[in-house]
Amino acid sequence: MPVPSTESNNSPKPEPGSAPPPTPYTVFQNGQIRSIVALCALAGFFSPFSAFTYFPTLEYMTADLGVSLQMMNLTITMFIVVQGIIPAVLGDVADQIGRRPVYLLVLIVYFLACIGLALQRSYPALLVLRMLQSAGSSGTIALGIMVVANLAPPHSRSRYVGAMLSGPNCGPSLGPVIGGVLAERAGWPWIFWLLAILGGFCFAVCLVLLPETCRNVVGNGAYTARGRFNRALVNTLSPRTHKGSPDGGVNLSHNLRRCPNPFTCLKILVRRHDALLLTSNSLFYATYSCFHAGLAPLVMSRYGLNALQAGLCYLAYGVATISSLYLVGKTVMDFDYRATARSCGITINVVSGDDIASFPIERARIRSLGYFIVVGIAATLGFGWAIERHAHLSVPLVMLFVCGVTYTAIFNTCLTLNVDLHPTGTGLASVAASLMRCVAAAVGVAILQPMLDAVGPGWTFTFFACLSGLSVPMLLILRILGPSWRKCSSVNRELGSES
Structure with a gap:
């Protein structure tokens, strides 16, 4: 959607025939x-x-x-x-x-x-x-x-x-x-x-x-x-x-008369690239939810902790989360974006923002994600089997910390890419991601306790680690084929008309 220029009346006039300054x-x-x-x-x-x-x-x-x-x-x-x-x-x-x-x-x-x-x-x-x-x-x-x-x-x-x-x-x-x-x-x-x-x-x-x-x-x-x-x-x-x-810019008359449609976001879920991205994110979110739902009962029953001590164990994940959000968001993902632009010969537009339609954004966002996925899956396995074998409490907590760093990096990457792919329909895209996460969390937590009772924490978290591993081929396909799919389906124009 066109955005208004921010030039004031006192700003210098461009020379005749010169290109107008870019709109921020x-x-x-x-x-x-x-x-x-x-x-x-x-x-x-x-x-x-x-x-x-x-x-x-x-x-x-x-x-x-x-x-x-x-x-x-x-x-x-x-x-x-x-x-x-x-x-x-x-x-x-x-x-x-x-x-x-x-x-x-x-x-x-x-x-x-x-x-x-x-x-x-x-x-x-x-x-x-x-x-x-x-x-x-x-x-x-x-x-x-x-x-x-x-x-x-x-x-x-x-x-x-x-x-x-x-x-x-x-x-x-x-x-x-x-x-x-x-x-x-x-x-x-x-x-x-x-x-x-x-x-x-x-x-x-x-x-x-x-x-x-x-x-x-x-x-x-x-x-x-x-x-x-x-x-x-x-x-x-x-x-x-x-x-x-602004003339030709923001026009609300047609938007304010449209009745909100909660099912509009379902259109996003049937598109190939969105289905792969949101499913991958949801698989890890299911495992993440099971970590939090199962941690307190497991450490209380296996290590004899009380409710307050069990609650303190969650701080390991919290510290890891905050560390990962700022470290990965400000260093790894920004570096990957700039490295991808440099390798493609694209100059980053820091004023108006890059045209994602012609930028390989899937390649930029998923560039380093594989490392976090591998380490996160390994830590998930380590967490389950450390509790299964009654290892010292510090061992599962260290595994939980590693999961916090890697899972947060995965969520941050997937949510950022989801926004990138829908520049004019971020509301619908965010809602679709939220819906998928909640469904995955509900299913994961529902089967967690029966699995723990049947096979123990070792094999339970082995199952969830393998489930999360299914995201690897999905994200690989998205990185390779995503740009061409976007060109064929004209996603940005479709979502612009929907929102």
Whole structure:
């Protein structure tokens, strides 16, 4: 979609017959972009954090509410189901009316749901409010990816995707620790009070500071959004804008009249390159989910740890995740992008962003991914068999750390490539990825405990390592054939018309 020029009336006029200056990809300054991404990381933190703080409370809530553990597990299942469905609606809406209004909507829903959960004392209320809590938190990660795509050109996008994902990736590590402490010391309602306080704070900050970034609404940021809820109360993070919409540029009239279609993202899943990429990402996400679901019960039963000690074991993965996000995003992926451009004789356009339609982006993103996949699979095997053979606790924790580094690099790469492949349909692409991940996580966690009971952790994680290994041929095919498939199917033009 055309974006407005950011030239002011006082800027020097180009010489007659000379080429006009290139239109910048975004008019947001680097400091503003970093602050906006930090807000998105904070908002994205709540979805996994809400899920993982809940686990230590299950036994306490089972006794207080007088229900079985199986009924409590239903609340987890429904949380995951809603987590996969709601982003399908929110992504389409965010592409139409903007990111900021949707952010404010989901955060206020999350805040109110957490207050209700802290006050409720019945199972039906718990089930309904957990679904409402999931609805409020589940869209924040996909929204964050959309914002990054609006702000960061392809050559620097990976580092911002990694920074945005630092929030969501802290949730699984901090959640069990904080949840265990609060459940034992203050009682399980205080977990939800804490979530309400944090959610309310995030809503207030976003209400005051978060600007609109959707290119359907503000172009490259040079134009003022027309909607009341699209404008921040304080313009600290907003660029200087022109009033109105650019001629031939942003036109919202047709978008605002279209009813959101949650099934639009399914069109992405049937395309060859998207199916390969999202399936590969989902296979690793299933294994990742099983790590987190199985870690506490395994170390408690095999090593005699209590709930708080088991929660501390999750910190190994959390430290690895943060390290990988910044190391891989800022060094490996950026280096691969520049090396690919150099080998193809392409000059990187740091102003307007590169034309991905003519750039071998699959080759650039997947260039070093094989190393992380091999090491990650080996660490998965090591984790399972270390617990199976009752090795010292440090051994599975080291394996968990290695998995944290490699799996995070894989997720970061796949999500960045997913955004690269859909420059005008990032909402639908992010939603499709979220849907696939949630389906994979639900299936993986559902079969985890029966497999552990039947064959033990060694063979269970051998199975998941082999399952993750299926992504290798998929990504290899995508790297080789992806560029030609994109040219044949004209993916960018199709998604541009859909969004």
